[in-house]
Amino acid sequence: MPDFRLSEEHEALRQSVREFARDVVAPVIGDFYERHAFPYEIVRQMGKMGLFGLPFGAEYGGMGGDYFALCLALEELARVDSSVAITLEAAISLGAIPIYRFGTEEQKREWLPRLVSGENLAAFGLTEPGFGSDAGGTATRARLDEATNEWVINGSKAFITNSGTDITALVTVTAVTGETPDGRKEISAIIVPSGTPGFTVAPGYSKVGWCASDTHELNFDDVRVPAANLLGQRGRGFAQFLQTLDEGRVAIAALSVGLAQGCVDESVKYAKQRHAFGQPIGNFQAIQFKIADMEARAHTARLSYYDAASRLAAGEDIKRIAAITKLHASEVAVANARDATQIHGGYGFMNEFPVGRFWRDSKILEIGEGTSEVQRMIIARELGL
Structure with a gap:
């Protein structure tokens, strides 16, 4: 029968994150929440603890743990505050893991060490203003300019977590890159580094909750990135x-x-x-x-x-x-x-x-x-x- 008792390593992690949440996060997070301010110092300390590297291999600077370890950390953080927890969850599950799972070795070497250390954050650009649950209705488009070997991206994304902080390094976006043989949209994923010309981050939303996390609408106006920024296979982004x-x-x-x-x-x-x-x-x-x-x-x-x-x-x-x-x-x-x-x-x-x-x-x-x-x-x- 399944045994849900924690191993010594998992229990030690849980206790460590519980103490951090209780002693570091709890005393100050209410002020960040009221000011709708991003808690950079808390994020920096989580990085030092290795939390952003929990499910990643040591070859990229990670802790060599597993996804369950991440889940335990998220539970203990959210027991005190969800803004801090969702910052970690989105940074790993939506930001770094797509690169870890589908990226080329060159992409992994370029981005993962900074992401798993918590030095930088990555975001996941799927949802669009006109298409919420209907993610297959993606309207953002990217065409390959063969003359320059660049993707040219136009469109917008909505409700994107960790997309506008001072330490956000990239957003991976889904975009229509063509049409499949049966007439459906070909959707691919493309890495867009922060600061790329034409890529703008709208002011943060006024939110009901998660007020100490970072959430923005993103706009892409003839954004050009190298063809090598394709993440995974063309047409497999969705x-x-x-x-x-x-x-x-x-x-x-x-x-x-x-x-x-x-x-x-x-x-x-x-x-x-x-x-x-x-x-x-x-x-x-x-x-x-x-x-x-x-x-x-x-x-x-x-x-x-x-x-x-x-x-x-x-x-x-x-x-x-x-x-x-x-x-x-x-x-x-x-x-x-x-x-x-x-x-x-x-x-x-x-x-x-x-x-x-x-x-x-x-x-x-x-x-x-x-x-x-x-x-x-x-x-x-x-x-x-």
Whole structure:
């Protein structure tokens, strides 16, 4: 039978990240959140800890770990703050891993050492203003100028994480590069370095949550990059990113579990401190049952992502399992954030309490990297419906 107990190495990592989140992130992140400011110093320290290199080989400066190690780190960070967690998740799952999985050796040598060290960040440009869940409707186009051997890119991308920081090095974008024999769009992936002429980053969004993370719309106006910046095979960009999203959904599930568990932590603490009718509110069965339900949800969602991560490590096809765990964990996060806010009463509506951030941060987990509706579509298709 499966054994979900952590190895000594994984447990040591979890404890290390838990202490970092508690001692370094928690005391200051509320201020960054209120100012909608990116926490560069926290990111720098995560880089020193090796967190950006967790699932990458030592030949590129990585830690030689696995995807499960990344998931554990994401859970512990999100237990305190999701902006920091999503910065790490997007930098690895969406930024560096496509280059690691599909890049040429030259591309890997050029970009990965800077990305796995946390010195630079990379972003993943898939979503467009007119096409959200319909990623196959990509309108951004790239034509190969044979005279100069360059791709010329025109279009825009929306809601792109880590795309406009001072340390963002590149964005990998999907673009229509032609037509397939059966008349469908040929979609390829192309690396666009930051600062390339014609590539502009719009001002950051005013967001409901994840307020200390970096999110922008991107515009490409006759952007020229070398033909060698093609990532993977021409015409395989969409398929490559679908594989990337399957893996990323496991990571988002881990982040969701962290938020859900953080809601339990804060609610238990508050229930012991807050008095009403002459006693701690934690003495009342209504509060006890609500927190018990929250803990049960977090526990089962954790087991789900542990299972998905172990299958990923074993090389199994995880499309259905990744959709299940992302769907379940994200809905658990929203439910726990709602209940934690209710337990805190009026204080749960105040930004000075972590559950206020948790509530604001939870909803995007049912939207980003595939909406709950998309996850249900995938599950149904995988069942043959």
